[in-house]
Amino acid sequence: MSHATWTCHCGSVAANVPVTGKRIVCYCKSCRAFVEQFGETDRLDPAGGSELIQVAPDKVSFTKGTEHLRWMKLTEKGPMRWYAACCGTPMANTLPTRAVAFASFQVHDIAPKDTLPAVSARVHLKGALERVEEPLGSVWPLMGALIGRSVESWVTGGWKRNPFFDSAGKPIATREDPRPSTG
Ligand SMILES: [Zn+2]
Ligand SMILES: [Zn+2]
Numbered sequence: 001m002s003h004a005t006w007t008c009h010c011g012s013v014a015a016n017v018p019v020t021g022k023r024i025v026c027y028c029k030s031c032r033a034f035v036e037q038f039g040e041t042d043r044l045d046p047a048g049g050s051e052l053i054q055v056a057p058d059k060v061s062f063t064k065g066t067e068h069l070r071w072m073k074l075t076e077k078g079p080m081r082w083y084a085a086c087c088g089t090p091m092a093n094t095l096p097t098r099a100v101a102f103a104s105f106q107v108h109d110i111a112p113k114d115t116l117p118a119v120s121a122r123v124h125l126k127g128a129l130e131r132v133e134e135p136l137g138s139v140w141p142l143m144g145a146l147i148g149r150s151v152e153s154w155v156t157g158g159w160k161r162n163p164f165f166d167s168a169g170k171p172i173a174t175r176e177d178p179r180p181s182t183g
Pocket of ligand 2: 026027030124
């Protein structure tokens with residue numbers, strides 16, 4: 001398994017991320033709001049899309065700095081959104097359960113990028129700020145990949161090695177939602 005490395009801006013948090021995954025651009029408002037929390041709008045494409053790579057969590061390993069991790073929710077039904085609190089770097093989305101093999105990392109802080117797959121889908125186009133000239137793919141192959149990863153993790157027991165959760169299934173970091181803006 002070959003990996004790339006996700007690193008926060010200050011270098012305190014690092015994770016090995018598998019280079020086998022689905023690389024996408026998501027135009028939903030929540031993904032955009034997540035990076036806006038950190039003033040990171042320069043990583044969005046002109047239509048407001050976030051570049052993400054969806055990988056199997058059991059192939060992710062944190063190599064340092066997990067004490068700096070926090071997670072937030074922008075809506076109660078939405079995913080857990082993980083970030084490095086040391087320097088305010090948005091990192092990844094997961095679901096609140098280990099049963100579904102889903103971790104979606106921000107591509108922006110992954111290196112090297114030339115080992116990553118090409119973008120295979122642009123999703124949630126209705127949330128785009130402007131017309132996306134090159135629609136690509138759909139959510140269905142992503143759902144298929146998600147189911148495939150989940151089934152594999154159930155068969156191999158890999159779901160228990162999800163590094164975002166401890167052996168009891170509790171998140172390894174505390175929840176810290178964005179503070180209400182003071183305008
Ligand atoms: Zn940092
Ligand atoms: Zn999204």
